[in-house]
Amino acid sequence: MLRKLPGDEVRTLVSTTPDTAVVFRPAVMQTPAVITILVMVGRFITGLIRTIVAHPIATTALVAPSVIWIRYGWPVAVAAVTVPCSMLVGWAVAGRESFARWVGWRLLAFWRRLWVYRRHWQPVMIITGLGRHIRGRDYLPRLVRVTCDGWADRITVKMLAGQAVKDWADRADHLAHGFGAPACRVAIARAGRLVLTFPRRDPLASPLSAVPIPETASVGPVEIGRCEDGTTYKLKVHGTHVLIAGATGSGKGSWLWSTIRGLLPAMRAGLVQIWALDPKRMELSFGRPLFGSHYAADPKECADLLDEAVKVMQERAGRFAGLQRSHVPTTADPFILVIVDEVAFLTAYQADKQLRQRITAALATLTTQGRTVGIGVMAALQDPRKEVMTIRNLFPDKIALRLDESEQVDMVLGDGARDRGALADHISPVPELGAGVGYVRLETSPDPVRVRAAYVSDADIRAMVAEFAGVGR
Template identity: 70%
Template structure:
């Protein structure tokens, strides 16, 4: 029926059906068996060495009983290992933090590697599109070391040649669902290597009580809450400017009052002055006695107070010129923190055009020139759109609390912040779950950090006013 084809092509033909395209098998290179065995043996040795290097505790836990059982039998092994097990249990009960650091989390990391990541690596990579299936062969990113912290798994990955960080950032939802985590955060370790963070539980799920007022006077960084890794969240206010954006009820007041609370000893020592602008008459007025004459609520008074701050800044700049390049707080030249509760009310929603112009010009001057001479701005707003706050890029440090739209995340934190894991639009609107939770992007790092601010209650503010209000002139 078919005419015989000359040459070596006919044996490679898979199908010659008239209405089906001709498909050829790929060429197969036959290698000697000894080379195959050498390659497989070399891979096994490398894998064993890496396993021992990355998980020494897990290897000992598995290897020691096996070796003892082979040499002396299971009864002798049981007798020898029973005191060790009793000692480990006692250690874990008496000093759990050190036990988890040296033993517990190392075993957990090995178990998570074997039971979760290595087990599901191939299907998750292929389904998510991060791996490629070409001519019957899977090309997968290389799974590296798995480390466990108190709250998350840190997985090191080597990307395929030609992949970009954005390819992984766009598939964080796929990775989280594929490995059974609530979320996934992608960060760059070095060229070609990434670190994937998979939370096992949320350490920021419950509200935090107000941080105690420091015993010593300091201009910061100020502890105002907790980071996702359990470490204290230290907010820098001296030598920078901070913008806080969040929807109604997101917890902007928690950040403002926690910052004020941490500066009170320095206020008492004369090293800090807090100037408060409260156009809504709702937030800062509750602690008005803490600000003395440096409090304004009427838009006209707010403009005057900002103009006064600009004069202080310009006077210092003239005195510092040629003598110093940075500010050190003193009683004669204290650090001035200008706190604006709802800055958009003054810069966008103010009907008086002249006041709006004065306020915008003063804020732009302070944010461009103030931090070198010890004048900082801490501003909060609800709507981060450019037409509402056109100087938002002049704030080096930014905080995004719960936002209404995903596009607003990049408006506040900068382009690509949401792709790097800043899911501020997905924070729960329930106050007990999401109030005070947000993402921070610092001037020194492009990667957003998930945090939660401590809640400063009305009683806490009353106590602050009672203890420090009379000392503010």
């Protein structure tokens, strides 16, 4: 039995029935209409001031014609609108990039802030659980800023007190669908503030041609392809180790050959040596003349080559001890990049247990001690499970191409990478759309970056061999 008692009458109630529920209904005070109106006017004025401060140019462009019309008449107002618009059109035609940077993207951000995000902010926040509706009042995260560029919207949000980044990362899919975007990525701006990235289109949907061979000799960073925002992506190979994981046909060869292509001038100058381990005898064997004697395909030859690399590392460590803490490539001590295609074939699927232990021990030694003396390892594999690649955590920089399962993303890039937007399991299996596309997580940053490596064709490799054969002495 339920009884509703107003005010303090509940104090006088005495019940002997154990299952009797007493519901206390507090007295309701009516707020005077004047106060309600003042509160609404105050909120309107506050919102208007915030809009003017956040978008001074846009608000001026909207208000100025009306003011001129009132004071000077409609002919002057029409002229005041026509002349600037004509100048803007000429600017947009003559200097499209500068116009977009200074005017176009700002206007788009102003429009999308009002029409897309501000309009749907309250229902999306409440339904996703990131906002709260308590006693008739909404407690919502604050939409601070919206910026746009050629491919995405970036929203700066001030979280509610007590919220964590994981609360937003767990609801990334809900946010994306709530605002009509294909995906949502969450990044930390500073304490209490996040940046939500909502892509509007995919700049990496088309394959990229091979990057031109550099004119100058350099050990990197090596230009690999293009980032999602349209900027050039350069991969650091000197002073680190790189692990590339992806399913069959995901484009691992594009990353390997783009790296080799970018290091060819340095190989010719004697500043770089590439030692290639190709147990499949398919990928790297196509450019075998580039590696000279530092090529191995048979598992025993691969183990011998890795042992030789360990000896070079230990010899350099003995000479560098007490003299230098970092490696500077020279012709006497060149940077050595050990490239292993399908490393799992050597570390997990090798039938010879003794040979498997030799290879695993050599790779572990190189990845723990090699980079300070100028020896790096770039390894590619299909299956990122721990039992397949026991030393995957020894690679500071990791790249996840198309993967079969969502759990594999965190196996490769680390815990929480998929929640931050690294949807490697959603990359298209169609080669024209997804080959070479991957998410990069560097040692220096927890946020994954979406990149597409350029495709190095068979003709490109033949041209590389014809021009640079014999540089890997």
